Amino acid sequence: MRYSHSSIETFKTCPLQFKYNYIEKPDIKKKQNAEAFMGSMVHDTLEKLYKDLKYNKLNTIEEVLEYYNSLFKESYSEEKVEIIRDGFVIENYRETGEKYLINYYNQYKPFDQAKTLGLEQEITISFYDSVKDKTYNLVGYIDKLALISKDHIEIGDYKTNAQAKTQEEVDKDRQLAIYMIAIKKLYPFVKEISLSWYFLSAGIKQTSYRTDEQLSLLEKEVIENIRDIEDAKEKDYFPAKPSALCDWCSFRTICPLKKHDFLDKQEPVLENKYLKEKGVTLVDKYQELSEKKLEITKDIDKELALLKEAIINYSKENNLEKLFGTNKNMLVKEYDSIKLPLKNTDKRKDLETFLKDNNFLDLVSDISIYKFSDLFKSNFFSKDFEDKIKEYITREKIHRLYLNKK
Ligand code: SF4
Missing domain, CATH: 1.10.287 (Helix Hairpins)
Incomplete structure (x- = not known):
């Protein structure tokens, strides 16, 4: 079994939740809570922003928000995302994520504070447990690994929690410190490794450092934590540990300590009136x-x-550009767009041949209008090539309407 910082924390919070999540994996409709869903949309958007920057494409804030909003719209469904807080709707979370991105963008644009070494970088750390004579593997994902200077690497983590942590809290945080153990081995020449949390809600960055001594103590702690889990597995002993976090637990509908609540609240099953037809x-x-x-x-x-x-x-x-309704505002945005000839038409085939002849083979297999349009607008093609390709495309203005809460 591969461990992670979050699986260890889950076991400490509630062993039964750990068992459901990492061992039994019961076939229940698990919903992601709206806070975590919004957080993952923001993370994916920032990942795209920095990925594009690697290829010298600095997205405008409008492009960033367009990506975020369409990702949010595509990924959201009531079946997959659960809103736990009373009186909240999904729009509250979408807007919050949008606000975080605007603040982050304005704060760090043009994003040249460091060189990006890795995004969502997977790292694996091996811990040897001499008591059990066993090696445990722990896997983690670093939001952003950045080279601040030739001697300094930063392990960065974006946080979308409503509240930022204090310096004392980040100095005690284990997740990034565990990742630091791996980074020290991967980049032995680096003199300084800093751990940074970007609290998007408050627009602040908290930085913390660890000494070698602190890291070896942490290593011991992690080994002990994993050993506790291994013992629980041997004895199949995973007691339920109820807490305020139960409201956010995906397994509360089957947990023996919580499911009664749901049995009483379950909506009566409607009889299917067509069954006898x-x-x-x-x-x-x-x-x-x-x-x-x-x-x-x-x-x-x-x-x-x-x-x-x-x-x-x-x-x-x-x-x-902005209109006001009784309950909502509306943004009216105009964009430049291009239109390709329709699929399976002679003109489209000519365009494909033209691209192939000009060594754009990867575009030809299935010309993506988004990719093509992006390349076109970012002056990717030479002037000469652009002039030639103009006979295949039509430029047009498109409009998008966005309804926002007042
Ligand atoms: S509902 Fe609470 S007690 Fe039950 S598994 Fe989840 S966290 Fe544990």
Whole structure:
């Protein structure tokens, strides 16, 4: 079994939760809480920002937010994400993440404080337990590993918790200190390794250091922690340890200490009124409702298209980028876009041949409009090439509308 900082912490918080999560893995619909979901969307967006920078592409804040918002929209579903706090809706979390990204962007732009060595970098550390004569492997992921100067590496972690930690708390934090053990071995020439937490909510960075002595003490602690887990596995002893964190536990619907709450609150199962119908009736009804749904959707889409056209007109006539509704605000954004010839048309085939002849083979297998458009807008192609390719593409303005809370 590969351990991680979070699996060790889970065992310390509640051994039963550890057993469910890392050993039994019961087949239940696990939901991610909205805080963790928003955090992972922000992490992925920052990862993209720094990945693009490696290839000299500095995304604008609009591009960063567009990526974040479309990722958020694509990844979110009520079945996968759970909002635990009363009175909150998913929009509150989306907006919070957006605010964090804007603050971070403004604070660190143009992001030239350090050279990026790794993003979401996986590290594995081996710990030898002389008591059990066993080696344990612990795996971890570093949000951002950065070279501050030739003698100084920073292990960076983005935090999207509402509250930042104090200096005393980060000085005691074990996660980045454990990663430091691995980084020291990977980069023995580096004189200084700092541990930095970027608290996106407060816009502050806390930095901490560890001595060799502290690291060897930590190593001993980690070995003892893992040994406790190994003992629990041998005895199959994973007692439930209830705490305030139970509300955030994905297994509370099956945990013997918590599931009673859910049995009482479970919604009554609606009886399926079609169960006794004949096959032909079921198919006819299914067809009828599917067609009805299609009609309704079509009508709504038509109305929305008319509204969008009217909103764009209104904003252009009055030179407005932001409109105010009764409950929501709306941003009206205009972007430059390009259009490729449709798939399976002669013009598209000509374009593919043209790209192939100009050594852009990787684009040809399946021309991605996003990738192509990005390369085009970032002046990736030579002027000469751009002039030639213009006959295959059409430039156009596109508009996007964003509804935001007031
Ligand atoms: S609900 Fe609480 S006690 Fe039960 S497994 Fe989860 S954390 Fe442990």
